[in-house]
Amino acid sequence: MEDEIMPQLKQFGVILYTLRDFVKTREDALATFDKVSEIGYRSVQVSGLSADLFTEEELVQVLAERGLSICATHESGDEILNQTDKVIARLKKLGVRYTAYPYPAGVDFSNDEEVDGLIEGLNQAGQKMADAGLVLCYHNHHHEFQCSRGKAILERIYEETDPRFLQAEIDTFWVQRGGGSPAGWLSRLKGRSPLLHLKDYRLKPDSLEAEYAEIGNGNMDFVEIVKVAEAAGCEHYIVEQDTCPGDPFDSLSQSFEYIRKNLVW
DSSP states (O other), X not given: OOXXXXXXXXXXXXXXGGGGGGOSSHHHHHHHHHHHHHHTOOEEEEOSOOTTSSOHHHHHHHHHTTTOEEEEEEOOHHHHHHOHHXXXXXXXXXXXXXXXXXXXXXXXXXXXXXXXXXXXXXXXXXXXXXXXXXXXXEEOOSGGGSEETTEEHHHHHHHSSOTTTOEEEEEHHHHHHTTOOHHHHHHHTTTSOOXXXXXXXXXXXXXXXXXXXXXXXXXXOHHHHHHHHHHTTOOEEEEOOSSOSSXXXXXXXXXXXXXXXXXXX
């Protein structure tokens, strides 16, 4: 791969949400971190890990002992909007710059006023975080492709917030599920896309329903997506598979091998 357009392997991490059933105890979490490191990933996004298993300082230490860093987190959406200072303090302790608003729980996307409130809240929280030297991103699902005030909600979110205060964590699967183009959105959000969720998409056999797939086992053109993401300034490529057909560690290994062979220089 040409080094001017493809990322390095060290930029690829995994979100712990994929392994949420394997981090329920401290002992299981440590074994999980071992396996993630053995596969070859060098960073994790903290999500789905109970906050009472490790202090922030302990989590940084046990990950570092395994050659892992924290590239980003997902924090509670309510805390991001309503307890922003608490989120800032946690990120500072973790030594991580990025977090993402994970899901618009409780927001009625059919109600324009509620969408207005979410957008305003994201901008305000993002400003507080920016003032602290941190970056708030927005993690999309397919819901954001509903229309509000004549536009897709995802368009409104990025058009009506300040790029200094809200950046993007595009999720490839959910963009495609919503009828959008992952590469198109990354190009559109050039300079505003530090995080990217890599999640492949395929149709179930004899069905029009979509399912999650290991990277390279679905129908997405990840070579093109990653080229565009790199040109857009992506820093962290985060593998996520919400559900796996078998052992999630096997799925993450398959994804890593595809990445190693096809998406890096």
